[in-house]
Amino acid sequence: MTDRRLVGFMGGDLLIRNARVWPASDQDVIDDGCVLVRNGRIARVGRFKARADTIVDAEGALVVPGFIQTHIHLCQTIFRGIAEDLPLLPWLKNYIWPMEAAHDVQSIRASALLSAAELIRCGTTAFMSMETVRHTHIAFEAMAETGLMGVIGHCLMDETGGYNPLCVDTDEALDYCDVLLDHWGEHDRLKLAVAPRFALSCTGKNMIKASEYARDRGLLLHTHASEQIPEVELVKEMTGKHNIDYLDSIGLSGPDVCLAHCVHTEQFERDMMAEKDTRILHCPSANLKLGSGTAPVPEYLDMGLTVSMGADGAPCNNRLDIFMEMREAALIQKPRIGVDRLSAKEVIRMASENGARTLQWEKEMGTIEEGKRANIVLLDQDSLHVAPSTDPATNVVFTHVSSDVVMTIVNGQILFEDGQVTTIDEDHLREEVRMQRRKLQERAGIG
Numbered sequence: 001m002t003d004r005r006l007v008g009f010m011g012g013d014l015l016i017r018n019a020r021v022w023p024a025s026d027q028d029v030i031d032d033g034c035v036l037v038r039n040g041r042i043a044r045v046g047r048f049k050a051r052a053d054t055i056v057d058a059e060g061a062l063v064v065p066g067f068i069q070t071h072i073h074l075c076q077t078i079f080r081g082i083a084e085d086l087p088l089l090p091w092l093k094n095y096i097w098p099m100e101a102a103h104d105v106q107s108i109r110a111s112a113l114l115s116a117a118e119l120i121r122c123g124t125t126a127f128m129s130m131e132t133v134r135h136t137h138i139a140f141e142a143m144a145e146t147g148l149m150g151v152i153g154h155c156l157m158d159e160t161g162g163y164n165p166l167c168v169d170t171d172e173a174l175d176y177c178d179v180l181l182d183h184w185g186e187h188d189r190l191k192l193a194v195a196p197r198f199a200l201s202c203t204g205k206n207m208i209k210a211s212e213y214a215r216d217r218g219l220l221l222h223t224h225a226s227e228q229i230p231e232v233e234l235v236k237e238m239t240g241k242h243n244i245d246y247l248d249s250i251g252l253s254g255p256d257v258c259l260a261h262c263v264h265t266e267q268f269e270r271d272m273m274a275e276k277d278t279r280i281l282h283c284p285s286a287n288l289k290l291g292s293g294t295a296p297v298p299e300y301l302d303m304g305l306t307v308s309m310g311a312d313g314a315p316c317n318n319r320l321d322i323f324m325e326m327r328e329a330a331l332i333q334k335p336r337i338g339v340d341r342l343s344a345k346e347v348i349r350m351a352s353e354n355g356a357r358t359l360q361w362e363k364e365m366g367t368i369e370e371g372k373r374a375n376i377v378l379l380d381q382d383s384l385h386v387a388p389s390t391d392p393a394t395n396v397v398f399t400h401v402s403s404d405v406v407m408t409i410v411n412g413q414i415l416f417e418d419g420q421v422t423t424i425d426e427d428h429l430r431e432e433v434r435m436q437r438r439k440l441q442e443r444a445g446i447g
């Protein structure tokens with residue numbers, strides 16, 4: 001980026017030149033290409049000459065659409081490494097939920113900023129998260145400062161058999177969503193989702209009210225489903241139905257319903273999801289780390305389902321690195337269903353265009369296209385571990401690592417350059433995270 005003339009990374013035009021531009025998964029690379037950004041949106045893509053306030057010389061970098069992660073937990077990033085080698089339900093009940101219950105506004109803020117720094121450094125430009133049952137306004141405030149785009153889910157839990165300290169009366173939780181909407185409903189880069197956690201921590205009444213609330217206001221619904229067999233069995237015991245079937249029976253299906261995991265599903269449930277166009281959020285690392293299994297992603301894609309991707313929470317991953325997720329998503333399917341299945345291109349599509357579709361932001365992001373937000377990532381292809389570079393899909397999924405990201409741009413704003421996140425004081429954050437983690441563990445009584 002040596003030739004860059006930076007007049008200010010906000011406002012004005014920005015021109016990326018001397019780039020290998022790969023605008024979308026079904027398009028060819030434009031060698032020696034340019035992208036012109038005006039007012040945060042892409043104004044022109046191709047080979048052309050133009051003047052701009054800010055010039056970025058990409059020095060031959062591969063320029064791709066910003067990645068989109070549709071299932072993360074901002075509030076859990078500060079729990080990284082707290083609980084290892086455990087299956088889902090004990091992991092939740094003994095570690096994650098007590099830590100969430102112990103959060104205060106300072107620890108939530110530190111966790112959200114820590115997430116943002118990692119997302120930006122690794123080329124994720126938009127996300128959907130599930131937060132906890134309190135302090136979601138702090139997550140909004142922190143993420144607004146970072147420049148990222150995202151859908152922040154306020155978590156609902158009311159089933160006392162789940163974890164009592166996190167149970168909140170549904171009306172009270174939805175009143176809080178009203179407050180969030182009052183403050184953030186018109187925000188340019190952030191929007192609210194309603195996130196009943198999963199069938200075992202929410203009563204049917206809670207989930208029905210949550211879905212009615214979301215639909216009246218055009219909000220997305222974000223939940224977990226069919227991650228592990230003991231979870232599916234408990235839902236069956238409780239409701240007499242398979243998990244996806246149960247969710248459908250209480251209204252949680254359709255293109256506004258985003259289901260994380262869907263590892264253990266019956267064929268009739270898959271048909272149901274395809275028929276209703278319910279969205280699946282695939283989290284390969286988390287599914288391996290918690291021993292959940294491998295979601296049948298190629299089968300879902302064959303059925304026309306929209307599958308997107310996310311790292312899930314840092315305590316079950318332990319990173320928020322989309323490059324790791326893409327590589328794993330491809331690799332875990334090959335021994336299971338065939339080496340020719342789930343191509344690199346399909347994986348890229350899940351991490352970009354399908355993500356945009358899931359967040360109902362397909363007109364705003366997912367490809368480098370005139371009129372869309374300038375959410376763009378530059379990848380250095382000069383490193384020897386990339387040489388000789390081949391087709392861009394293979395490069396991105398199998399060859400590149402997240403440290404090849406040299407620039408992350410969101411909404412036309414440069415959020416990462418010269419090895420630094422521009423919107424976060426990373427040295428201060430490192431200290432803050434250390435202190436807040438210690439205090440949080442003390443409050444939670446987890447040593």
Ligand SMILES: [Zn+2]
Binds near residue numbers: 073
């Ligand atoms: Zn999750």
